[in-house]
Amino acid sequence: MAAAWLVVAALTAFWPDKPESDWTYTGSFAIACAVLAVALALATFAGGRFVAFQRLQRLSPWLFALALFFAAWEAVTAKRGLLPLPFFPPPQAILEVAIDDWGRLAEGIFASARLLASGYFIGAAVGFVTGVAIGWSRLAGYWIHPVLRFIGPLPATAWLPLAFFVFPSSFSASIFLIALATGFPVTVLTWSGVACVKSAYYDIARTLGATQRFLVLKVAIPAAMPHVFVGLFMGLGNSFAVLVVAEMLGVKAGLGWYLQWAQGWAAYANMYAALLVMALLCSGLITLLFRLRDRLLSWQKGLVRW
Amino acid sequence: MVAAVASDHAVRGSTLTLREVSHRFNFEGQPLPVLDRISLQVGRGEFVALLGPSGCGKSTLxxxxxxxxxxxxxxLLTEGREIExxxxxxxxxxxxxxxxxxxxVWSNVALGxxxxxxxxxxxxxxxxALRLVGLTGFANAYPHQLSGGMAQRAALARALVNDPKLLILDEPLGQLDSLTRIAMQAELVALWQRSSFTALLVTHDVEEALLLAGRVIVLSDRPARIKAEVINSQPYPRHRGDPHFVELRREVFEHLGLDEAW
Known part of the structure; x- marks a missing residue:
């Protein structure tokens, strides 16, 4: 495992880059791989006692595969130039972006996170409350259900042109769109969760003297939580899609905008870097959501581990 | 001893009166009569069993x-007031x-x-309540970690914690295996004797009805009518092999129209 990374490092350092290239971070990439190799080697020799190392061991096939991937990538781009530039930059070009342009990337992350968080929380909260209302009250169901059926399936992005001139700023318009994209699945799943609660649960609580308020807050909502989390999960996926589209088309900030901007300058390395950051963030957020669910729904049997 | 228990019941259990109670369901647009003019008087602290074939409307009652x-x-009246x-x-x-x-388990019991x-x-x-049903060590367990018998005990504790004046038991032991069931029957009687509530038990198990109740009301097929009333004044604990018990059992089976089959 460590040896494989050492090979990547040696290959990067000693096989000269193809002629007429100006990658200044070839050496840095080699050093990074070498450092990783040394760290892995140290872990193998010294870390046998630690739990962290045992987890690392499970990852070793993946680490090996990644080393192969980087070696191949390095060979076909930087060394032999088999893939056309600028569409397929070598790994060191992406490293270069990460080091030289991290300020702009961080700004993008911050802007995206702010937009996503505002939209997602508003959408999830409104969706949850609406879902509970439809599931619980016949009157609310009568009035809201048709609206939901009519407007819900429309992709949130279809509102984009309208939203950008109705709302005072493209930022608030994007919050609306993200909230819409999040709200629909959360509403539907919360509603179905509340509607699916066994009537025996209510009977029990009623014979024990429960008020309507108790039935909603302490019976219907906890019983519906597994459904609600499915809705939150689907809503999160939707919100990523809308976020990127909104940033590309209207908001002049964020990772989506950065992607667009990088493409405009044919800076493909920057694009890949932004994509990588996005993948990490989205995956991280989903993991966070699942952790939260695991904690809140620990009473459930047979949870799917993310 | 029996007298002392009875007087204790008299203080805390509540009375129950049913006057000509009839009930109909709407089943696929057709009225489906389930209960047919049931009248019944249950005294304070009494243990009454409603016995009848499956689907006769006992649970509806x-x-x-x-x-x-x-x-x-x-x-329907309890303590002279209409049940609404x-x-x-x-x-x-x-x-x-x-x-x-x-x-x-703890917060389930805390529900009421x-x-x-x-x-x-x-x-x-x-x-x-948890001690009463023998679940002291399981306060922090989740329901999916319990066996059927333990879950039913927890449900019993959830009821008892409210200090009910009338405990309504809808085939509470129906889903238990026969060994657990026998143990729980004895426990139910002990609980009733100690906690002095009025108990109304629905069951389709003749032995269970006779083991637990002082009075067994035999119901007909749907729509349910009261067919007969069998009184068992034997002291607790009762034994299945006791000649008087066997005689009562035969009598109940006769009322159910099963005397030849068994």
Whole structure:
């Protein structure tokens, strides 16, 4: 495992880059791989006692595969130039972006996170409350259900042109769109969760003297939580899609905008870097959501581990 | 001893009166009569069993007594007042324990106190109820970790914690294996003797009815009518092999129209 990374490092350092290239971070990439190799080697020799190392061991096939991937990538781009530039930059070009342009990337992350968080929380909260209302009250169901059926399936992005001139700023318009994209699945799943609660649960609580308020807050909502989390999960996926589209088309900030901007300058390395950051963030957020669910729904049997 | 228990019951259990209670369901547009003019008088602290074939409407009757549904005709009274809505003085133990899976045993038992805002002042009762049903060590377990018998005990504790005046038992032991069932029957009698509530048990098990109840009301097929009333004044604990018990059992089977079959 460590040896494989050492090979990547040696290959990067000693096989000269193809002629007429100006990658200044070839050496840095080699050093990074070498450092990783040394760290892995140290872990193998010294870390046998630690739990962290045992987890690392499970990852070793993946680490090996990644080393192969980087070696191949390095060979076909930087060394032999088999893939056309600028569409397929070598790994060191992406490293270069990460080091030289991290300020702009961080700004993008911050802007995206702010937009996503505002939209997602508003959408999830409104969706949850609406879902509970439809599931619980016949009157609310009568009035809201048709609206939901009519407007819900429309992709949130279809509102984009309208939203950008109705709302005072493209930022608030994007919050609306993200909230819409999040709200629909959360509403539907919360509603179905509340509607699916066994009537025996209510009977029990009623014979024990429960008020309507108790039935909603302490019976219907906890019983519906597994459904609600499915809705939150689907809503999160939707919100990523809308976020990127909104940033590309209207908001002049964020990772989506950065992607667009990088493409405009044919800076493909920057694009890949932004994509990588996005993948990490989205995956991280989903993991966070699942952790939260695991904690809140620990009473459930047979949870799917993310 | 028996007299002492009886007088204790007299203090805390409540009376129950059914006057010409009839009930109909709407089944695919057709009226489906389930109960046919049932009249019954249950005294304080009495243990009465309603016995009848499956699907005869026994559980419907219990839902009416609990106040979960209202009858099509006739009236139900407890302590002389009409039953209009569920009340924590009348608690039901259903055939299915229906514990809330998201709550631990402790908070399942706490449900009634929590619903009425008594949790802070009566917290100690939860421990007492758990001890009463033998679940002291399982307060923090989740329902999916319990066996069928334990879950039903937890459901019993959830009912008892409210100090009911009328305990309504809807085939509470129906889903248990026969060994657990026999043990729980004895425990139910002990609980009833100690806690002095009025008990109304629905069952289709003749032995169970005769082992537990002082009076067994035999119901007909749907729509349910009262066919007969069998009184068992034997002291507890009762034994299945006792000649008088066997005689009573034969009598009940006769009322059910099964005398030749068994």
């Amino acid at each position: 219990l839902r009416l007594v609990a106040g979960l549904d209202t009858p099509t005709a006739g009236s 809505a569920p009340d924590p003085s009348r608690v039901v133990v259903f055939q299915d324990p229906t514990l809330y899976p998201w709550r631990t 106190l929590e619903a009425r805002g008594l949790l802070r002042t009566h917290r100690g009762r939860i421990e007492d």
